[in-house]
Amino acid sequence: MLLEVRKSTLKGRVDIPGSKSHTIRAVVLASLAEGDSLIRRPLDSLDTQAAIAACRAFGAGIDTSDPGLWKVRGLAGRPRTPDNVVDVANSGTTLYIVMGTAALCREGYTILNGDAQTRRRPADKLIAALSDLGADVFSTRGNGMCPLVVRGPLRGGKTAIEAITSQWVTSILLSAPCAEGETELRVTKLNEAPYVRMTLDWLERLGVRAEYDDAFTRFRIPGGQGWKGFDLPVAADFSSATFFLVAGAALDAEIELTGLDMHDSQGDKAVVDYLRAMGARIEVDEAAGALRLKRGQLRGAELDLNATPDALPALAVAGALASGTTRLLNVPQARVKETDRIAVMAAELAKMGVRTEELPDGLIIHGGGLRGSAQLRGHSDHRVVMALSLAGMAADEMSRIDTAEAVAVTFPAYVELMRSLGARMEMRAED
Numbered sequence: 001m002l003l004e005v006r007k008s009t010l011k012g013r014v015d016i017p018g019s020k021s022h023t024i025r026a027v028v029l030a031s032l033a034e035g036d037s038l039i040r041r042p043l044d045s046l047d048t049q050a051a052i053a054a055c056r057a058f059g060a061g062i063d064t065s066d067p068g069l070w071k072v073r074g075l076a077g078r079p080r081t082p083d084n085v086v087d088v089a090n091s092g093t094t095l096y097i098v099m100g101t102a103a104l105c106r107e108g109y110t111i112l113n114g115d116a117q118t119r120r121r122p123a124d125k126l127i128a129a130l131s132d133l134g135a136d137v138f139s140t141r142g143n144g145m146c147p148l149v150v151r152g153p154l155r156g157g158k159t160a161i162e163a164i165t166s167q168w169v170t171s172i173l174l175s176a177p178c179a180e181g182e183t184e185l186r187v188t189k190l191n192e193a194p195y196v197r198m199t200l201d202w203l204e205r206l207g208v209r210a211e212y213d214d215a216f217t218r219f220r221i222p223g224g225q226g227w228k229g230f231d232l233p234v235a236a237d238f239s240s241a242t243f244f245l246v247a248g249a250a251l252d253a254e255i256e257l258t259g260l261d262m263h264d265s266q267g268d269k270a271v272v273d274y275l276r277a278m279g280a281r282i283e284v285d286e287a288a289g290a291l292r293l294k295r296g297q298l299r300g301a302e303l304d305l306n307a308t309p310d311a312l313p314a315l316a317v318a319g320a321l322a323s324g325t326t327r328l329l330n331v332p333q334a335r336v337k338e339t340d341r342i343a344v345m346a347a348e349l350a351k352m353g354v355r356t357e358e359l360p361d362g363l364i365i366h367g368g369g370l371r372g373s374a375q376l377r378g379h380s381d382h383r384v385v386m387a388l389s390l391a392g393m394a395a396d397e398m399s400r401i402d403t404a405e406a407v408a409v410t411f412p413a414y415v416e417l418m419r420s421l422g423a424r425m426e427m428r429a430e431d
Contacts, residue, residue: 003378003385003404003415005392006424010253014244014417016260018043019237020410021195024051024093025202026234028101028174030072031060032079033206035229039070042234046409050091054098057082058105077178077226081108085147088114090338090409092121095146096167099126100175102150103135113147117338117380121145125161126168132159133176133183156181156223164333166192169216170199177208177225185219191333194267194307201265206230236260238268239310240411241291243386245271246314247418248293249280250321251393255421257291267307274308274315277301278322300324300367305331309341312363313387316345319365320354321394332361338381338409348376348388352395372397382409389414393423402430 023043028051030037042048044067052062059080061073079101086102088094095114102110113119124144127137134155140147156179163169169187173196176183190196196216203210206227211220236259248255262269262284272282272291278301283292300322305312312334319326334341342363346356353371357364372395378385380403392399404427407414415425 001405002428002430003389003401004426004428005389005399005401007396008251008393008423008425010247010251010255010421010423012421013256013258014421015258016236016241016244017411017413018234019266020045020047020239021093021198021266022234023048024097025174025199026232027051027055027062027072028097029202029206030229031055031058031062031074032077032101032178033074033227033229034076035074037072037074037229038231039072040231040233041068042070043237045412046089047091047093050089051094054086054088054094057084057086058101074229077104078106079104081105082110085111085113088112088118090115090117092118093167095121096123096126096165096171097174099123099130099137099148099150100154100171103130103137103152103154104175104178105152108151110150111147112150119146122164122336123148125163126171129159129161129168129172130154133157133179154179156183158184160186160188162189163187164189164191164336166190166195169196173199173203173210173219173221176221176223177203177210179223181223183221183223185221187217190216191306192267192309194265198265205232235264235266238266238271242268242271242311242314243390243414245275245282245291245293246318246390247393249275249278249282249296250298250318251390252295254294259289260291261289262286268311270308271311271315274301274303274311275318277303278318278326298322300326302327302329304329305334309334309337310383312341313345313383314390316349316363316365317387317390319367320349320370320391322367324367326365326367327362328365329359329362339379339384341381341384344379344381344384345387348384349391351376352391370395372399374399376401378403378406380406382406382411386411386414389418389425392425
């Protein structure tokens with residue numbers, strides 16, 4: 001699909017949908033729980049549907065007939081070996097987390113695969129760590145990527161991991177409590193630390209024991225644990241809110257975002273601080289769970305995005321619309337997401353007259369504005385498509401973004417919600 005975008009003025013209120021990261025953790029934990037669970041206000045997207053399909057393949061009963069209340073019948077820590085290949089589609093989060101789930105199966109082999117982008121995402125160090133803990137895991141192509149074959153059981157033991165993505169640590173934290181013995185995990189490097197905090201928050205809510213230091217470098221997780229089913233809501237998604245935050249700060253806009261909890265563990269709430277550092281006018285009403293934004297005069301800033309790699313595409317657009325130079329730094333993992341987002345954003349912004357410089361771990365953007373019309377590639381990356389739509393709303397002439405259907409991976413309602421604010425954008429079939 002093509003997304004056609006024209007210069008827009010935005011005004012109004014948007015209720016931000018549930019978090020993808022929280023929803024996937026809730027689905028996996030409910031599937032491993034004993035008894036029934038209720039997940040309130042989940043996000044229904046292609047990524048979360050991939051997690052549901054995977055957990056169903058392991059034997060969990062999941063009823064999603066009510067979009068606001070999912071019901072899960074858990075497996076009491078004993079997933080069953082799937083009858084067929086588990087296809088995680090485009091969801092890297094699902095792939096990494098259910099590698100740990102597959103390692104809990106006590107007999108047979110689980111085969112995990114995904115789409116072309118997922119088959120390019122590295123899993124080598126998680127393969128090694130799960131193997132240290134008793135599982136038999138290998139890549140069929142011998143390159144540390146999908147397709148993967150996993151055989152349990154996960155016995156526990158000692159391992160170390162260099163976590164270029166926090167999802168590898170989350171995979172171990174969610175599966176180790178159900179292993180036969182105790183797990184000791186040493187993390188030699190950790191990107192995206194707030195997502196580990198999110199995982200630990202879920203475990204602590206459910207009474208699962210895990211010991212760890214403040215820097216998340218050492219963990220001790222007793223094995224043989226279990227937890228009961230739960231009834232919990234999913235927090236609104238700051239990663240999705242990022243696109244509205246940048247729109248409110250950088251475009252002709254006056255908008256209010258509702259449903260957000262500034263005390264939640266999501267790392268992308270830091271986007272509020274990033275934009276304030278660039279001069280944005282953002283009012284936080286914690287009592288109402290609302291953020292109010294009016295366009296400000298943005299200026300360049302130096303931002304460390306190690307904890308918030310998903311924000312890079314949108315902040316690259318903010319940098320293009322700011323005065324001066326913006327440096328997005330310390331985010332090497334942005335190169336191994338659905339796309340190499342550093343290279344992709346540099347290439348697409350160049351089509352709109354923006355000068356950038358790539359770093360091994362970041363992007364320098366020389367601001368001053370955008371021009372249209374542009375034929376832009378979305379690269380089948382949901383966050384790239386949404387970021388480029390922000391650029392399109394700032395340019396004087398119409399922009400067209402291809403592979404725009406990718407927004408459904410995490411934010412199916414994106415175009416509809418932007419249009420509700422007055423955005424001039426429309427999905428069209430490609431010729």
